[in-house]
Amino acid sequence: MQNLDRVVGSPVAVEELKRKPGRRRTFRATGSRRTAIVKIYESERAPVVAARVTALSAGPPEPRVPEVLHLDAGRRTIVVSEVSGTPLRESIVTGDVAGCARAGRALAGWHRAWRNESPNGLQPHTMEDEERILLSRAEAAPSPIPMAVRSVLPSLRGEWPCTTVVHRDLYEEQVLLGDRVGLIDLDDAALGPPELDVGNLIAHVELLERRRGADFRAPRDALLAGYGGDLLDRTLLDRCRRLALLRLACIHGLPELAA
Numbered sequence: 001m002q003n004l005d006r007v008v009g010s011p012v013a014v015e016e017l018k019r020k021p022g023r024r025r026t027f028r029a030t031g032s033r034r035t036a037i038v039k040i041y042e043s044e045r046a047p048v049v050a051a052r053v054t055a056l057s058a059g060p061p062e063p064r065v066p067e068v069l070h071l072d073a074g075r076r077t078i079v080v081s082e083v084s085g086t087p088l089r090e091s092i093v094t095g096d097v098a099g100c101a102r103a104g105r106a107l108a109g110w111h112r113a114w115r116n117e118s119p120n121g122l123q124p125h126t127m128e129d130e131e132r133i134l135l136s137r138a139e140a141a142p143s144p145i146p147m148a149v150r151s152v153l154p155s156l157r158g159e160w161p162c163t164t165v166v167h168r169d170l171y172e173e174q175v176l177l178g179d180r181v182g183l184i185d186l187d188d189a190a191l192g193p194p195e196l197d198v199g200n201l202i203a204h205v206e207l208l209e210r211r212r213g214a215d216f217r218a219p220r221d222a223l224l225a226g227y228g229g230d231l232l233d234r235t236l237l238d239r240c241r242r243l244a245l246l247r248l249a250c251i252h253g254l255p256e257l258a259a
Contacts, residue, residue: 007069007079008033009034010034010109012030012031013030022096024040026038036081036215038079039079040076040077040124044073045234048121049186049187050078051121052187053065053067055121061180062110063109063110064083064182065083067081069081083176083178085177091177091219092208092216095219098217102177102181107184107197110183111166111197115163117165123191124190124191126160127158132244134246137250138246138250145253148259150248156239161194162193163191164192166194166195168188168196172201172208195239198223199239199240199244200244203245210257243259245257
């Protein structure tokens with residue numbers, strides 16, 4: 001990771017945050033001037049991600065999104081500003097309904113701000129795209145999940161409108177609550193229906209409930225109320241939520257989520 005000192009200041013301390021085999025590694029770099037997030041990709045997608053993040057930085061002041069500080073396409077690396085805040089997960093598990101409602105309002109505002117806009121570098125994410133990704137996940141999942149996915153999937157097919165910017169892989173660790181609501185990990189941002197983001201987020205709350213043996217209906221309801229449930233197509237929201245649960249069943253080997 002060369003030239004980091006030019007971005008964050010010298011000396012530089014580097015901490016690995018996340019490793020996704022075959023995809024990318026994520027680090028936090030701390031220097032004398034600032035802290036930044038460094039992403040090193042296995043593929044050649046660094047310039048694509050940089051273009052997406054740069055386009056989205058022109059959006060509304062809330063949620064706050066990262067700013068691209070450096071791109072090294074040759075080394076498959078981008079450096080972005082760190083967005084401060086506490087992950088939404090904390091508000092969910094502690095029953096902070098005010099924080100959950102705040103997150104919902106910020107997400108709704110983001111979707112409204114980008115409605116009928118097409119930021120540079122973002123492509124429509126169709127149901128066909130979602131199905132292709134899901135079936136790829138299912139191929140690597142343990143039995144009986146692949147069969148369950150193929151059984152349920154036909155009932156979830158259907159076109160959807162790509163009316164706004166969507167995060168496309170939104171879960172409770174990627175929404176941060178600080179002086180402003182923050183939104184991170186925009187690598188897969190695309191154009192799609194807002195229900196895709198909300199459905200993903202609700203599905204992850206349900207996964208969190210199962211893992212903790214807890215009841216998070218109040219935080220979940222607060223998220224939806226903050227967003228404004230009347231702004232969402234409830235049928236499409238349920239489809240997106242169920243598609244997300246199928247994907248989570250594949251990723252985590254939990255056949256009960258595919259029921």
